[in-house]
Amino acid sequence: MLEEREITIYDIAKYLNISAATVSRGLKNNPMISKATRKKIMDAAQVLGYQSNAFASNLRSRQTHTLGVIVPRLNSYFMSSALAGMENAANRYGYNLIIAQSLEDAEKEKRNAATMFNKRVDGLLISLSSNTQNINHLEPFFKRKIPVIFFDRVYPHNESTSVGINNFEAAYQVTKHLIDQGCKRILHLGGNVLRNVYQERLNGYRKALQDHHLSFSDKLHLTGPLSEQAGTDAARHILELAPNKRPDAVFSANDTAAVYCMLALQAAGLRIPEDIAFAGFNNDPISKVIAPNLTTVEYHGDSIGHTAATYLINHLKGISDLYATNAITLRADLVIRASSLKNKNPE
Amino acid sequence: MLEEREITIYDIAKYLNISAATVSRGLKNNPMISKATRKKIMDAAQVLGYQSNAFASNLRSRQTHTLGVIVPRLNSYFMSSALAGMENAANRYGYNLIIAQSLEDAEKEKRNAATMFNKRVDGLLISLSSNTQNINHLEPFFKRKIPVIFFDRVYPHNESTSVGINNFEAAYQVTKHLIDQGCKRILHLGGNVLRNVYQERLNGYRKALQDHHLSFSDKLHLTGPLSEQAGTDAARHILELAPNKRPDAVFSANDTAAVYCMLALQAAGLRIPEDIAFAGFNNDPISKVIAPNLTTVEYHGDSIGHTAATYLINHLKGISDLYATNAITLRADLVIRASSLKNKNPE
Numbered sequence: 001m002l003e004e005r006e007i008t009i010y011d012i013a014k015y016l017n018i019s020a021a022t023v024s025r026g027l028k029n030n031p032m033i034s035k036a037t038r039k040k041i042m043d044a045a046q047v048l049g050y051q052s053n054a055f056a057s058n059l060r061s062r063q064t065h066t067l068g069v070i071v072p073r074l075n076s077y078f079m080s081s082a083l084a085g086m087e088n089a090a091n092r093y094g095y096n097l098i099i100a101q102s103l104e105d106a107e108k109e110k111r112n113a114a115t116m117f118n119k120r121v122d123g124l125l126i127s128l129s130s131n132t133q134n135i136n137h138l139e140p141f142f143k144r145k146i147p148v149i150f151f152d153r154v155y156p157h158n159e160s161t162s163v164g165i166n167n168f169e170a171a172y173q174v175t176k177h178l179i180d181q182g183c184k185r186i187l188h189l190g191g192n193v194l195r196n197v198y199q200e201r202l203n204g205y206r207k208a209l210q211d212h213h214l215s216f217s218d219k220l221h222l223t224g225p226l227s228e229q230a231g232t233d234a235a236r237h238i239l240e241l242a243p244n245k246r247p248d249a250v251f252s253a254n255d256t257a258a259v260y261c262m263l264a265l266q267a268a269g270l271r272i273p274e275d276i277a278f279a280g281f282n283n284d285p286i287s288k289v290i291a292p293n294l295t296t297v298e299y300h301g302d303s304i305g306h307t308a309a310t311y312l313i314n315h316l317k318g319i320s321d322l323y324a325t326n327a328i329t330l331r332a333d334l335v336i337r338a339s340s341l342k343n344k345n346p347e
Numbered sequence: 348m349l350e351e352r353e354i355t356i357y358d359i360a361k362y363l364n365i366s367a368a369t370v371s372r373g374l375k376n377n378p379m380i381s382k383a384t385r386k387k388i389m390d391a392a393q394v395l396g397y398q399s400n401a402f403a404s405n406l407r408s409r410q411t412h413t414l415g416v417i418v419p420r421l422n423s424y425f426m427s428s429a430l431a432g433m434e435n436a437a438n439r440y441g442y443n444l445i446i447a448q449s450l451e452d453a454e455k456e457k458r459n460a461a462t463m464f465n466k467r468v469d470g471l472l473i474s475l476s477s478n479t480q481n482i483n484h485l486e487p488f489f490k491r492k493i494p495v496i497f498f499d500r501v502y503p504h505n506e507s508t509s510v511g512i513n514n515f516e517a518a519y520q521v522t523k524h525l526i527d528q529g530c531k532r533i534l535h536l537g538g539n540v541l542r543n544v545y546q547e548r549l550n551g552y553r554k555a556l557q558d559h560h561l562s563f564s565d566k567l568h569l570t571g572p573l574s575e576q577a578g579t580d581a582a583r584h585i586l587e588l589a590p591n592k593r594p595d596a597v598f599s600a601n602d603t604a605a606v607y608c609m610l611a612l613q614a615a616g617l618r619i620p621e622d623i624a625f626a627g628f629n630n631d632p633i634s635k636v637i638a639p640n641l642t643t644v645e646y647h648g649d650s651i652g653h654t655a656a657t658y659l660i661n662h663l664k665g666i667s668d669l670y671a672t673n674a675i676t677l678r679a680d681l682v683i684r685a686s687s688l689k690n691k692n693p694e
Binding site: 051066073075076077079081084097098099101111118120140143259285289301 | 393420632
């Protein structure tokens, strides 16, 4: 590959007919150099194509100003919103994001983590894959005191901070709302309970049932990947039940599975919410497009991402101490829409 | 910030009671060292928390194995799919992605590009912001022969490759399909024509009208950000027209604007497709959820991203020469759904 000789501060000095020391100071924005000269130096650097040696200065400062981000999948609405929030915060404070996706696979997540470690990220933001069993692969970070922040799918750890919502409370509110609408046989479509978010949503659902004297039944609890297919499969399961054994409501742990379950049941002639009420989780764009609109939980991906990145950067800058904070819980609101309004005058 | 002393190859050598030279060779996977010893060295490196000095080796090789990615917005379905495709390719070949979003702002895009340049990315993948006027901000890359690939929103340039679809042809096919359904007053809801994708979709629409002896009217051409709000605004514009002046079809340059326009028109009592047919672009998830399902163009973000990143990496590895290829055009298929089927037996 052809490559031109690299431009150095000596080239800039020669071009402007000033000393290399002045150029060096000017590039560092040193106030000893007049503003006008600094501007001349910056402009010349741009014209000549000077490239500051970020690596050499990284080696000196031992900081790379990069944050590693590992997510289960990049192409989900929640995760892309979280990433957008992180990028906003990082960009504002002069940090860059290196991203990787585990594709819900613990082995790939391990490799991602090793790469981030060797890239010497200043900190790591991670949301765990659905089948990650433990966080041994993050030990190198903990040993080197490289801060780790878990977001959304978190893991209890003494030296990390978790950023998320109160999933238990949100699921409790969803389930209580369905019960208030007169539903008595509420099916829960959940994710892998290895992940706290799905375990806590299940727990909130069970506690709401219990508090309202409804019994939990294994037959009304399905778990899976919460994909389009999982939603369609859940619908088939429901349709195979005798009509008097069918649930009168579905609370899905995400909107994707809820929506594809609704579409399949509607195609089979069921009316929503009259025959079966629905609630999801996340407030994805599809929840506002499906007819009837889907009741869900507003889970602000952008806020989660922005908060997690800002917190990490503040720690790196010495403004706040991440090791003193165990968890940050953001608001998540129940959004009631037509899919769950059986009782048009809710109590 | 507390930090433990860094682990060196000497620590690994002491731990295993072998020479530092052997450790160094083992870490580089040198076949002079037996497989068993290499594994012992790798395991010890992991246990002790050894961090390879990626920066020092970058300085030597002048390669960072990072690719810069600049997108207009991270939280769009198309862009997150493209990013997922890029990450797949990059991860497979040992490259990392540094990402940034311009938020549709040319000034932020300039800063993003400067950051990527100073981070010494090996190559750049970029989709331009809606108001970027020229690509002067990429000159430093061209000067240093750092390869640049444009994807989706591309810019003609002799030393870059563009990866996208034939937007003209796709738009032509959409418009022709609407004409075949009997539509004669087709409104086009487009994006900023500074961006090739929107200019070409407009051109394809106009050419299809012309070929079918329908005249183009400024009154049936709206441009905007193609957001939810833009879709709703377009609906208001349509409803304000006298019924006999209203379009009988809408071809929107993306699905988001199409869907929100449909929802607003339906709320006002219009029937789709009987009163007004609809077609969008991208095949976003919402297009399969809206009732009636939206006719659209399948634009594979993951393929675009995967192709662009693979092509860039092949160039960096010397497998293929990016400077010899001007454009790569991927398939994009018309997906006909109920929103445009006025004539139930299409010709």
